[in-house]
Amino acid sequence: MAVRAVRGATQLDSDAREHMLDRVAEMVHDVMASNGLTVDDFISVIFTATSDLVSEFPAYAARQLGFGEVPLICTRELEITGSMPRVVRMLAHVETDLPRAEVTHCYLHGAAALRKDLTRTREVPDE
DSSP states (O other): OOEEEEEEEESSOOOOHHHHHHHHHHHHHHHHHTTOOGGGGGEEEEEEEEETOOSOOOHHHHHHHHHHHHEEEEEEOOOTTTOOOOOOOEEEEEEEOOGGGGGOEEEGGGGGSOOOSSSSSSOOOOO
């Protein structure tokens, strides 16, 4: 079994606690489903949030999904002029049999525009 890194990102419509929890849970579930992962496959997860998101820790959403034994940390995204607002990103380290080239990274809602350069992404744009 190899250790792989998988990325995810989502954009929120507003900085509201329940909306944050819903969007982060959606992102984590999407990463899991797209890569055939269970909570036990996760080694650790780093969440970043842009500075305009202060209503809740993104990791709390993962804790509610059963990630109680997985090390999680939240940090602030760099404030770069012109960068996308209200974005939560995740970098998860997982154990999987997937070759690196077959890991699917998930970009949801407005964040679907962030990484057009990746070979395997699953995008869920806003309607």
